[in-house]
């Protein structure tokens with residue numbers, strides 16, 4: 001069951017009509033070890049230079065001593081809403097996502113975090129949330145995915161109070177996608193085009209800022225941060241990390257051996273092996289944008 005904060009959700013709208021499932025963004029359906037791989041990759045975002053701690057710091061600075069209302073867009077399994085909710089127990093937070101599966105997982109993850117409420121909602125249609133009702137909107141690695149990104153930003157602007165703050169992160173560089181490209185090239189015989197749900201769709205310099213300004217925001221500031229991904233010490237686990245995003249495709253092509261060879265032939269371009277034996281992809285870079293309504 002979805003929980004909803006009645007004070008800030010407009011009950012006249014049809015929530016179901018405003019949403020659709022995005023199963024491609026869900027953790028693929030695989031064995032317990034692959035789930036462990038997925039969770040390990042999600043954990044990387046907790047690195048001190050990763051998005052969840054930096055966004056939490058930014059929200060904390062905006063909140064000060066206030067009891068803020070906050071909407072987290074594209075929360076997936078509930079982040080960074082959960083981290084922020086734990087850091088700011090007085091904040092009233094909604095963790096929203098378009099995927100029913102993700103929201104089901106967020107329900108579980110957030111069950112002991114009473115100030116964070118999961119909500120099924122498409123960023124392009126936040127009609128379940130009242131105008132001018134939020135002090136802060138956060139979105140970690142989410143604005144790259146809506147079909148109409150301008151509409152998603154207009155909706156963000158609408159739900160923020162005047163003076164409210166948007167804090168959003170988008171990918172600039174993600175070496176995991178480079179190794180995925182190398183593997184798919186080996187499996188298919190050609191480099192595939194970017195996927196329709198492209199994590200790099202806002203990586204062009206200045207693009208996201210210009211869209212944010214077009215939606216009406218002002219005082220736009222950005223900062224970049226780079227943090228490592230740790231693929232662990234064990235070769236089988238490293239391979240699973242590198243092929244997580246394309247496991248279904250590799251299985252469909254029956255190309256497991258080609259994929260494995262391509263992974264180990266190419267991963268040295270992006271990864272280093274630490275003294276303790278862990279495979280690290282050091283160069284994952286995102287932009288954090290902060291703007292006011």
Ligand SMILES: C[S@@+](CC[C@H](N)C(=O)[O-])C[C@H]1O[C@@H](n2cnc3c(N)ncnc32)[C@H](O)[C@@H]1O
Nearest residue numbers: 025074075076079097098099122123140145146
């Ligand atoms: C890369 S995940 C990020 C999840 C989480 N914010 C985090 O930091 O781990 C992207 C999320 O965007 C969601 N998403 C994609 N399109 C969306 C849309 N139009 N509205 C809301 N969420 C969307 C997906 O369901 C997915 O959970």
